[in-house]
Amino acid sequence: MNVHTKIKSGKQSVWDDETKRKMGEMWNNGQSAGRISAKFGVSRNVVIGLAMRNPDLFTPKGKGAPKYARWGGRKPQPKQPGEARAKPLHNNVGHKVRDMNNTRRSRMEAVQREAEKFRSGTSPLLEIAPDDVHRLTKGKELKDLGAHECHWVLNNDGPFLYCAEATGGPVYCDHHAARVYRVRESWER
Known part of the structure; x- marks a missing residue:
């Protein structure tokens, strides 16, 4: 495989003028891009691309129905000068x-x-839980906590104090783990 092949730099149109003219006539007569593409054996996007690049042959179609008609609403009344804008009775959900x-x-x-x-x-939310009041005396700051000490925050303002009791799990002591991880009660049907 030769990677050094020279590419021709001139842009040549794949479509001759007669084909473009026929497509333009069909477009201007109201034919859809899908029908035009089926007749000429090309994709719909090719037809739309030609229409965008050649506005002199393809007259632009309208933008569709106005927004109020698309959503089933009615045309808004024009606002009179100095008059407050009328609020809608329903939102988009109804x-x-x-x-x-x-x-x-x-x-x-x-x-x-x-x-x-x-x-x-x-x-x-700012109150300290009654169970944690007596733990405040033994509380430690975060920098003083060990690896297996409870990381439950006891107070709400700085310096923050942590529980620091021995953990039964990875982060909290048994008391605080029971407050965080609630056991689901059995479901009765």
Whole structure:
């Protein structure tokens, strides 16, 4: 195999002008790219490529139905100057927008209430568990922990203290492992 073959640098069109003209006539008469490709024995993409490269022979087809018609909606009313835009009654899924906004608003209010509790220090997430209060005296910082000592964080503010009891498993002591890894109760049918 000769890898050093010279490639001709001139671009020659595979399609002669007569074939392009016939394809253009079929395209302009409303024939689909699939039908044109079947008649000339080429792929559909070849026909579309020729149509894009030769807009003088292939008149551009419309972009299709407007968005509101594709989704079964009706044409939006033109906005009058100074008038507020009308809100849609339904979202794309079909739910009423009013209900969706109320749900979103209530979720946002709940998140804001929880964030305020967290900032003020009254959130239950910041409380130390009663079982861990007596372990605080024996707690160690992370840099002082050994390989087989419990890595459960006991407090919520720095410096963080870890349980440091002997582990029954890879990371936690038996007490904290029971809190993390719950055993599934048998399912009754």
